[in-house]
Amino acid sequence: MDNIIEAKNVSFEFNNDDSESTKVIIKNLNLDIKRGSFTCILGHNGSGKSTLAKLFNGLYVPTSGDVFVNGINTKEEKSSIKIKNTVGMVFQNPDNQIVASIVEDDVAFGPENLGINPEETRKRVDNALKTVDMYEFRNSTPHRLSGGQKQRIAIAGVIAMQPECIVLDEPTAMLDPKGRQEIIKYIEKLNRENGITIILITHFMEEAQNADRVIVLNDGLIISDGKPKDIFSNIRLLKSIGLDVPQTTELLYSLKEKNDKVNTHIISIEETAEEIISAFHLEEK
Amino acid sequence: MSTILQVKDLTHTYNADTPLAKTALKNISFSVEKGEIVGIIGHTGSGKTTLVGHLNGLLKPTSGEIIVDGKNIWDEPKKISKIRSLVGLVFQYPEYQLFEETVYKDIAFGPKNLGLSGDELDNRIRETCKAVSIKEDLLYKSPFDLSGGEKRRVAIAGVMAMLPKILVLDEPVAGLDPAGRNSVIKMIEDYRDTYNATVMIVSHNMENMAQIADKLLVMNKGELYMYDTTENVFKRGEKLREIGLNVPIVTRVIDVIRQKGIDVPDNIFTVESAVEYITSKSQKAGGLDA
Numbered sequence: 091m092d093n094i095i096e097a098k099n100v101s102f103e104f105n106n107d108d109s110e111s112t113k114v115i116i117k118n119l120n121l122d123i124k125r126g127s128f129t130c131i132l133g134h135n136g137s138g139k140s141t142l143a144k145l146f147n148g149l150y151v152p153t154s155g156d157v158f159v160n161g162i163n164t165k166e167e168k169s170s171i172k173i174k175n176t177v178g179m180v181f182q183n184p185d186n187q188i189v190a191s192i193v194e195d196d197v198a199f200g201p202e203n204l205g206i207n208p209e210e211t212r213k214r215v216d217n218a219l220k221t222v223d224m225y226e227f228r229n230s231t232p233h234r235l236s237g238g239q240k241q242r243i244a245i246a247g248v249i250a251m252q253p254e255c256i257v258l259d260e261p262t263a264m265l266d267p268k269g270r271q272e273i274i275k276y277i278e279k280l281n282r283e284n285g286i287t288i289i290l291i292t293h294f295m296e297e298a299q300n301a302d303r304v305i306v307l308n309d310g311l312i313i314s315d316g317k318p319k320d321i322f323s324n325i326r327l328l329k330s331i332g333l334d335v336p337q338t339t340e341l342l343y344s345l346k347e348k349n350d351k352v353n354t355h356i357i358s359i360e361e362t363a364e365e366i367i368s369a370f371h372l373e374e375k
Numbered sequence: 376m377s378t379i380l381q382v383k384d385l386t387h388t389y390n391a392d393t394p395l396a397k398t399a400l401k402n403i404s405f406s407v408e409k410g411e412i413v414g415i416i417g418h419t420g421s422g423k424t425t426l427v428g429h430l431n432g433l434l435k436p437t438s439g440e441i442i443v444d445g446k447n448i449w450d451e452p453k454k455i456s457k458i459r460s461l462v463g464l465v466f467q468y469p470e471y472q473l474f475e476e477t478v479y480k481d482i483a484f485g486p487k488n489l490g491l492s493g494d495e496l497d498n499r500i501r502e503t504c505k506a507v508s509i510k511e512d513l514l515y516k517s518p519f520d521l522s523g524g525e526k527r528r529v530a531i532a533g534v535m536a537m538l539p540k541i542l543v544l545d546e547p548v549a550g551l552d553p554a555g556r557n558s559v560i561k562m563i564e565d566y567r568d569t570y571n572a573t574v575m576i577v578s579h580n581m582e583n584m585a586q587i588a589d590k591l592l593v594m595n596k597g598e599l600y601m602y603d604t605t606e607n608v609f610k611r612g613e614k615l616r617e618i619g620l621n622v623p624i625v626t627r628v629i630d631v632i633r634q635k636g637i638d639v640p641d642n643i644f645t646v647e648s649a650v651e652y653i654t655s656k657s658q659k660a661g662g663l664d665a
Contacts, residue, residue, distance in 0.1 A: 134552045135523050135550075135552060136522075136523075236419050236420060237419060238419070263550060265419075266418055266419045266579045267418075267579055267620075267621070268418055268419075268619045269419065293552065329553070332552040332553060332554050332555075333552065333553070334552070334553050336624065337582055337623065337624035337625050337646060338624060338625075338628060340646050341625055341628060341646050341649055341650070344646055344647075344650045345650055345653060345654070348650065348654045349654075349657075359624065359627050359628050359631055360631055362628045362631075363628050363629075363631035363632045363635065364635075366628070366632060366653060367632060367635060367637065370653055370654070370656070370657035371657060372632065372637050372653075372656060372657065373637065
């Protein structure tokens with residue numbers, strides 16, 4: 091499998107106009123994203139994760155170092171449109187991403203701006219809405235939909251542009267638990283069934299459990315990189331940088347202090363229950 | 376205990392008498408005692424925000440009554456703004472509403488509008504900050520130089536400084552990291568303990584509700600679905616799942632253990648109580664290899 095995104099020695103700084111100080115957000119970061127993979131980037135507020143997201147599709151260009159999308163450097167201005175077509179973005183607040191007053195017009199906004207002909211646009215809009223199960227709402231007004239539904243419309247708008255990769259920056263932060271689950275389900279489906287490379291940025295660890303790879307970002311540096319189970323079992327590290335761990339992990343970890351045999355490399359509720367039964371010899375009555 | 380809030384037969388219809396009429400609350404009745412912390416849960420669109428808006432008179436009931444401290448808040452409609460000193464409302468992401476040059480001035484804004492000035496105002500601010508552990512040196516900083524968690528605490532303190540008898544908070548811990556969340560929860564408990572105030576919290580986070588709420592009020596499609604102690608509500612996981620809610624994750628783990636034929640109690644809602652139970656049960660069975 092080849093890489094769709096490559097970041098090489100990337101640093102990014104913000105300059106404060108009123109003071110002389112510069113703030114370094116990303117520090118000499120190296121990262122490759124494999125085509126077709128599902129990567130989750132975890133970090134608390136201010137860890138640099140949103141900045142990293144914007145570096146992936148050229149919304150920001152590195153202060154030093156390079157980001158390549160399909161081998162094209164994001165610094166090349168003439169390729170800027172091409173890069174944004176390859177890597178689509180979905181942001182936190184659905185209300186900020188919806189431009190039209192009718193759902194299907196909103197989804198058509200992207201492809202129309204790419205100069206796609208009306209027939210093809212129609213096809214893409216229908217397909218995109220069906221992918222997120224919002225086809226029956228195509229003639230509704232977005233502001234009458236729930237937060238989760240609006241976020242699905244925003245995702246449909248990105249899918250209609252047929253990107254190879256979608257970066258989602260805390261897409262569930264403003265949703266309720268049901269809306270959150272829905273969005274994660276569709277994101278996983280896009281990766282599995284449509285083969286779209288997914289980069290999901292979040293601070294909800296539960297959302298990372300089905301990812302191929304989890305990267306933990308703190309203070310602009312990658313401090314951990316691996317499979318979800320391996321990352322989550324290091325609860326002390328995650329808590330020390332202010333991240334949430336799933337309650338199942340927290341439970342197992344607290345139990346491990348009482349009984350060293352407890353395996354903490356588990357996330358799902360079912361497996362946690364089984365582990366507790368076997369480690370503590372709980373018996374049927 | 377004495378009753379501080381009574382909601383009687385509250386119904387609210389948006390756009391009443393138009394084709395767009397939508398009933399957001401249907402015949403809601405409940406009462407809350409002094410000093411209680413009540414969690415309000417329900418999925419999006421269940422009427423939580425509409426309900427909360429009625430408690431301090433932002434919304435007027437289509438029918439029904441809101442009685443605070445023994446008085447119907449709409450008895451004298453022209454004086455409705457008085458209710459805001461009795462019932463303080465903290466909106467979602469309250470830090471977006473910080474606007475003053477210093478934390479001190481920002482916290483002063485509410486009590487000043489209640490007519491406090493001079494020493495009285497100064498005392499009020501310092502007393503409130505002390506009660507909820509906001510450090511003095513923070514008072515002279517710009518609110519915009521604070522971290523996200525501190526900003527949230529300062530914004531909440533601004534409402535607390537009006538010393539409302541009922542403090543209502545909409546998603547007070549949303550978007551905070553665990554440390555920030557714990558400090559906001561602690562602050563809310565401190566406020567309740569110091570002033571014997573009543574607190575109502577809207578939240579989606581069942582794990583936090585298990586930690587802090589004495590009672591839970593469950594909304595579904597504009598109706599009051601359940602209103603009981605936190606323990607009794609979380610014992611009815613099946614009923615909660617029917618309306619798209621759930622019990623804390625640790626309780627779901629315990630439920631799975633029970634489904635496997637093991638006898639476990641149905642009142643475990645926090646990690647601490649789960650650890651305590653599992654280890655004690657295991658010791659009894661001689662299962663711990665000490």
